[in-house]
Amino acid sequence: MTANLSRATGPISTHHPKACTTADDWVNWFWSDFLPAWSLRARDPDGIGFFDVLDIDATPPQPDRKTILAQARLLFTFSHLALMSDNPAFHTAARDARDALPFFRKSTGLYCRAVARDGTLGRDTKDQIATSYDQCFVILALSTWGRLHPSEDIAPELESSWAAIETHLLDADTGLLLEHDAVADPTDPLAPNRAQNPHMHLYEACLQAFNMTGQPVWLERAQGMRAKGLEYFFDADSGTITEFLSPDLKTLPDRDGLRREIGHQCEWAWLLLREVDLGGDPAMRNVAERLLAFADQHGFAAEGVMQGAAFDAVSADASWREDTFLLWPQTEVLKTYAVRAFDEEHADSAKALVQLIFRQYFGGQNAFINQLDTQGKPIWPEALSRLHYHLVLALTEGGQVGLWPNPK
Numbered sequence: 001m002t003a004n005l006s007r008a009t010g011p012i013s014t015h016h017p018k019a020c021t022t023a024d025d026w027v028n029w030f031w032s033d034f035l036p037a038w039s040l041r042a043r044d045p046d047g048i049g050f051f052d053v054l055d056i057d058a059t060p061p062q063p064d065r066k067t068i069l070a071q072a073r074l075l076f077t078f079s080h081l082a083l084m085s086d087n088p089a090f091h092t093a094a095r096d097a098r099d100a101l102p103f104f105r106k107s108t109g110l111y112c113r114a115v116a117r118d119g120t121l122g123r124d125t126k127d128q129i130a131t132s133y134d135q136c137f138v139i140l141a142l143s144t145w146g147r148l149h150p151s152e153d154i155a156p157e158l159e160s161s162w163a164a165i166e167t168h169l170l171d172a173d174t175g176l177l178l179e180h181d182a183v184a185d186p187t188d189p190l191a192p193n194r195a196q197n198p199h200m201h202l203y204e205a206c207l208q209a210f211n212m213t214g215q216p217v218w219l220e221r222a223q224g225m226r227a228k229g230l231e232y233f234f235d236a237d238s239g240t241i242t243e244f245l246s247p248d249l250k251t252l253p254d255r256d257g258l259r260r261e262i263g264h265q266c267e268w269a270w271l272l273l274r275e276v277d278l279g280g281d282p283a284m285r286n287v288a289e290r291l292l293a294f295a296d297q298h299g300f301a302a303e304g305v306m307q308g309a310a311f312d313a314v315s316a317d318a319s320w321r322e323d324t325f326l327l328w329p330q331t332e333v334l335k336t337y338a339v340r341a342f343d344e345e346h347a348d349s350a351k352a353l354v355q356l357i358f359r360q361y362f363g364g365q366n367a368f369i370n371q372l373d374t375q376g377k378p379i380w381p382e383a384l385s386r387l388h389y390h391l392v393l394a395l396t397e398g399g400q401v402g403l404w405p406n407p408k
Contacts (some may be wrong), residue, residue: 002125016273024404027395029358038367039267054382054385056366065127066119068387071101076208080392080393081396084396091176110130110181113126113127113134130181132178135198136205137389142157143213155213173230174249181213196229196233200268206222215308219278223254234287238294241261241264243264259313261313263310263328268337272284306325309325309356310325310329311323311329327387331390331391331394333403334395338351341398
């Protein structure tokens with residue numbers, strides 16, 4: 001591949017998506033045409049790994065900065081696909097992302113936020129920190145890569161990554177995750193708010209590590225992180241997950257304290273059900289059902305071109321909502337439809353939502369759109385590479401229960 005390919009203009013796929021009319025059509029187009037072509041366009045011919053973003057012309061607007069979040073998520077995504085498929089493009093893409101990861105390693109098991117295109121550390125001190133959120137995806141990715149390449153012993157690095165979390169990214173007083181390794185006092189009023197999101201993703205990473213390695217310690221770690229996340233962030237009154245708490249663990253004032261993201265209600269529910277399936281606590285099914293009941297009742301557009309799409313957020317009391325539609329929440333909804341696909345209504349909803357996703361976010365685009373308004377018009381037109389983690393996992397979950405084809 002030459003440098004010109006990554007800077008070319010025009011659509012990534014050579015097949016026009018207007019020919020797609022069913023969910024099967026769209027998913028087959030994604031597996032056979034779009035994703036392999038995207039992996040070539042987004043791969044950096046002059047630097048490490050993949051570009052973080054492609055703009056509306058499918059070219060990288062910020063080629064000189066690479067994040068561990070994008071590279072780790074893509075390592076997971078393509079390793080996951082390579083475990084399911086004989087397509088050599090997925091294996092090659094996984095290897096490219098794997099080769100990028102060592103450049104982010106700032107100390108034993110700990111990974112910094114971003115590096116320059118050539119893998120050197122940049123001057124921005126914010127890029128030199130290690131975040132708990134990013135660290136989760138390192139574990140998710142490496143455990144999946146290790147299953148794909150068992151000859152590469154990733155167990156020591158997985159243990160080092162977990163030890164780094166315990167040493168550098170854990171609040172000793174509460175057991176909650178710190179935002180990053182530069183937080184000296186998490187209770188300081190100027191410290192970052194406490195976020196549910198890294199707790200959810202570390203729960204996910206540990207479940208995946210258990211599924212990939214078979215080591216019971218990872219299920220124990222997953223259950224511990226799940227218990228901690230629900231203890232502090234589950235709002236039992238509304239049956240929802242709180243997004244943020246103040247540094248001193250109080251409810252945030254006004255809208256911030258009431259804001260609930262539909263994607264996270266669904267993502268938590270899917271993970272809780274996955275734990276049950278992996279032999280975890282069966283009581284988590286009841287919590288998942290409460291989260292899904294809230295999302296089902298309050299989370300979706302009832303009319304218009306975005307009918308059936310999940311809103312970005314609603315209030316815990318359902319008194320207001322954000323009438324915008326990011327791509328990633330739609331994929332988390334798909335995962336919950338997949339685990340309920342034994343019900344014909346949910347199966348039909350999944351197929352309708354897949355068609356909406358590809359029609360509205362991909363159709364007629366050079367790459368894809370990140371966020372739309374109620375009229376289906378772009379608000380955030382850039383294609384974020386890290387979103388393939390969401391979409392690919394959702395599609396393969398649906399494929400495993402026969403809603404549409406999985407990659408071959």
